[in-house]
Amino acid sequence: MSRLTDAHVALANEIIGRYPRPKSALVPLLHLAQEQDGYITRDAMVHIGELVGVTSAEVYGTATFYEMFKFEPVGKYVVNICGTMSCALMGSEELMHHAEQRLGIKAGGTTPDGMFTLEHAECQAACTEAPCLQVNYRYRYRLTPADLDELIDDLSAERLTHEIPPHGTVAKVRQHIPSHRGVGVVAPELVTESPAWLNGKAAL
Amino acid sequence: MTSSYLHAPGFIAGDRPKIVTSRFEYVDSYKIDRFIATGGYQGLRSALSRPAQTVHDDVKSATVLGRGGAGFPAGVKWGLTPQEVWPRYLVVNGDESEPGTYKDRLLMERDPHQLIEGCLIACYAAGLSQCFLYIRGEMAVAQERVAEALNEAYEAGYVGKNILGTNFSVDIVLHWGAGAYVVGEETALIESLEGNRGMPRLKPPFFPAANGLYGQPTIVNNVETLANLPWLMTNGVDAYTAIGTKTSPGTRMVAVSGHVVRPGVYEIVNGTTTFRDLIYGEEFCGGIRNGHALKAFVPGGGSAPWFTSDQLDLPFEGSQVGAAGSMLGSGAIMVMDETTDIPAAALTLTRFYAHESCGKCTPCREGGTWLERILSRVVDGKGTDADLAQLIEVGESICPGDFPHASNEALGLTAVPFPYKMTTICFVGPSAYVPVHSALTLFRSEFDARITKRTMIKVTAVGVSS
Numbered sequence A: 001m002s003r004l005t006d007a008h009v010a011l012a013n014e015i016i017g018r019y020p021r022p023k024s025a026l027v028p029l030l031h032l033a034q035e036q037d038g039y040i041t042r043d044a045m046v047h048i049g050e051l052v053g054v055t056s057a058e059v060y061g062t063a064t065f066y067e068m069f070k071f072e073p074v075g076k077y078v079v080n081i082c083g084t085m086s087c088a089l090m091g092s093e094e095l096m097h098h099a100e101q102r103l104g105i106k107a108g109g110t111t112p113d114g115m116f117t118l119e120h121a122e123c124q125a126a127c128t129e130a131p132c133l134q135v136n137y138r139y140r141y142r143l144t145p146a147d148l149d150e151l152i153d154d155l156s157a158e159r160l161t162h163e164i165p166p167h168g169t170v171a172k173v174r175q176h177i178p179s180h181r182g183v184g185v186v187a188p189e190l191v192t193e194s195p196a197w198l199n200g201k202a203a204l
Numbered sequence B: 001m002t003s004s005y006l007h008a009p010g011f012i013a014g015d016r017p018k019i020v021t022s023r024f025e026y027v028d029s030y031k032i033d034r035f036i037a038t039g040g041y042q043g044l045r046s047a048l049s050r051p052a053q054t055v056h057d058d059v060k061s062a063t064v065l066g067r068g069g070a071g072f073p074a075g076v077k078w079g080l081t082p083q084e085v086w087p088r089y090l091v092v093n094g095d096e097s098e099p100g101t102y103k104d105r106l107l108m109e110r111d112p113h114q115l116i117e118g119c120l121i122a123c124y125a126a127g128l129s130q131c132f133l134y135i136r137g138e139m140a141v142a143q144e145r146v147a148e149a150l151n152e153a154y155e156a157g158y159v160g161k162n163i164l165g166t167n168f169s170v171d172i173v174l175h176w177g178a179g180a181y182v183v184g185e186e187t188a189l190i191e192s193l194e195g196n197r198g199m200p201r202l203k204p205p206f207f208p209a210a211n212g213l214y215g216q217p218t219i220v221n222n223v224e225t226l227a228n229l230p231w232l233m234t235n236g237v238d239a240y241t242a243i244g245t246k247t248s249p250g251t252r253m254v255a256v257s258g259h260v261v262r263p264g265v266y267e268i269v270n271g272t273t274t275f276r277d278l279i280y281g282e283e284f285c286g287g288i289r290n291g292h293a294l295k296a297f298v299p300g301g302g303s304a305p306w307f308t309s310d311q312l313d314l315p316f317e318g319s320q321v322g323a324a325g326s327m328l329g330s331g332a333i334m335v336m337d338e339t340t341d342i343p344a345a346a347l348t349l350t351r352f353y354a355h356e357s358c359g360k361c362t363p364c365r366e367g368g369t370w371l372e373r374i375l376s377r378v379v380d381g382k383g384t385d386a387d388l389a390q391l392i393e394v395g396e397s398i399c400p401g402d403f404p405h406a407s408n409e410a411l412g413l414t415a416v417p418f419p420y421k422m423t424t425i426c427f428v429g430p431s432a433y434v435p436v437h438s439a440l441t442l443f444r445s446e447f448d449a450r451i452t453k454r455t456m457i458k459v460t461a462v463g464v465s466s
């Protein structure tokens, strides 16, 4: 368990091909691995190292810096409750307390059935909609404890699967650069001249 | 009249000039058809019909200020690249995570094509041959909208090879993070984009314009900064500078959160709108909730020293707010009413910065953690007088010398202008001390009360009682 699947290798190579230096693709590829397995496995890190040409230690070094990457299985739904100032002013501690009671776990824990992981999060760029949370990085705004109960009921009954994919998938849409339209990359050391359009006008 | 759009959560429109939010009223504002039907890509066409240098000159003479925090003029920044060093890159900072800040995410979710058009104009004007658009990892919908918009724009010939049939060719690559506030700092953003741990680089020598991505000249601009360019190109410098003031032209996106009647994101006229307008004005937040009184507010994101009602009449203008002891930062105002438990409120910010330290500098890594632990002891009612002295001592080892703060007549304080001195590489270290310093300076008695009582005070929710 669990190197990237062939389909993901193809996608990985497409992503790597957009950067002048392959290592730049590390974080996107780690997301791909997490999308595949729900968390980042050792084998995935070794495989990613092979794909971008760095050691697995370097992959691990980068991966551990970022909070979204998990190295052990987490719940299908990761619930992140914001606790930074604007949300705290509007009652996020009460919300967190309620979530802990309702799920029967402390922040940082996962329910025994593997459905929910609860986390204390920092500012989610939704401060005017406080208190807020994210489930697998999809927002819910201005929540009361009753709203939270309803959300957990809906998630438990799998009523929100159309909107909220299982943990690991962040964006459901990917960028694709069509080969006939893309400029393509050139290693910086091979570029010696200013771009063509800088000399005179672009001639529309 | 104010109106809020359900499809743009938090955004409140008004009878004011709209430079970057003009399409928010449409439910499908993020689609290319809507974009083009409402004047989209006209700014790019206009730019491409002129020599790149004149486009650059326009951005300079319009004084488009950076909206990411430092307020540096974009046109001037583009001119700081060393002569004849190629290639040069554009890195778009969409990592929005400064406490209180909510605007770049709206701009990416609601009008991704406007941002793409802005990126193209910048690349054309400054001769940047590839663009990396870095979106915060936790913003799933923003990533989807920008990916979809880029796919549409490539197909339609607005991005990629020979754009609109000209010799202007540039790829825009969507890149995304994985959760780390400090990556919003421009040199950390570049480290992260190179596949490394997102730790800031020492400046100097690593000013990105000279030595950035892959060691090449690199322009880092905020999402909102770039979103201004299409309007500027379509409507011209005079129209742009006719809005706002000479030093702060145009508009700004401002998020007002906390204890106000109508928290929201507003596009305001730059330089003239005052904090009083924003907090009390009927076309803005409509005053403090439940008829309460204002206690304090953070004027420019979590790193900004706090203001009180004494500073309400200051306009949203960088140099005046700086001289008064704070900063405009990222356009984020957090309002605290009289019910707020000040030490507990300060702790939520100090905890943030302590938690987000990348660990590279000792004063930030250790000092931030110390500040958080001591302050949380005080908030829990277990603190001593020595703790308060220690908070100040630790803070002064992160930022030695006079610390910026606002004037306060009641406390006999005169303003110490922003910015501060620091012993760290980036502003995360000092930012951990800012809330402690502001809270202790302005509301010392609340800390003393916690200590003399020596009882456990149970804090359930900060300022929630009403």
Ligand SMILES: Cc1cc2nc3c(=O)[nH]c(=O)nc-3n(C[C@H](O)[C@H](O)[C@H](O)COP(=O)(O)O)c2cc1C
Binding pocket: B065, B066, B067, B068, B069, B070, B071, B072, B074, B093, B094, B095, B096, B097, B098, B181, B182, B183, B184, B185, B186, B187, B220, B221, B222, B223, B225, B226, B426, B427, B428
């Ligand atoms: C700790 C720290 C965090 C920052 N976070 C952001 C951010 O999330 N978004 C942003 O645009 N700028 C952020 N900045 C400012 C950037 O370093 C940089 O100045 C800005 O992106 C430049 O764009 P502008 O000139 O268009 O404002 C941050 C700075 C620091 C010190």
Ligand code: SF4
Binding pocket: B182, B199, B200, B356, B357, B358, B359, B360, B361, B362, B364, B365, B424, B425, B426, B427, B428, B429, B430
């Ligand atoms: S100040 Fe803090 S976050 Fe910034 S570089 Fe130093 S340790 Fe890292």
Ligand code: FES
Binding pocket: A082, A083, A084, A085, A086, A087, A088, A122, A123, A124, A125, A126, A127, A128, A130, A132, B099, B100, B101
């Ligand atoms: S403080 Fe919670 S979203 Fe910003």
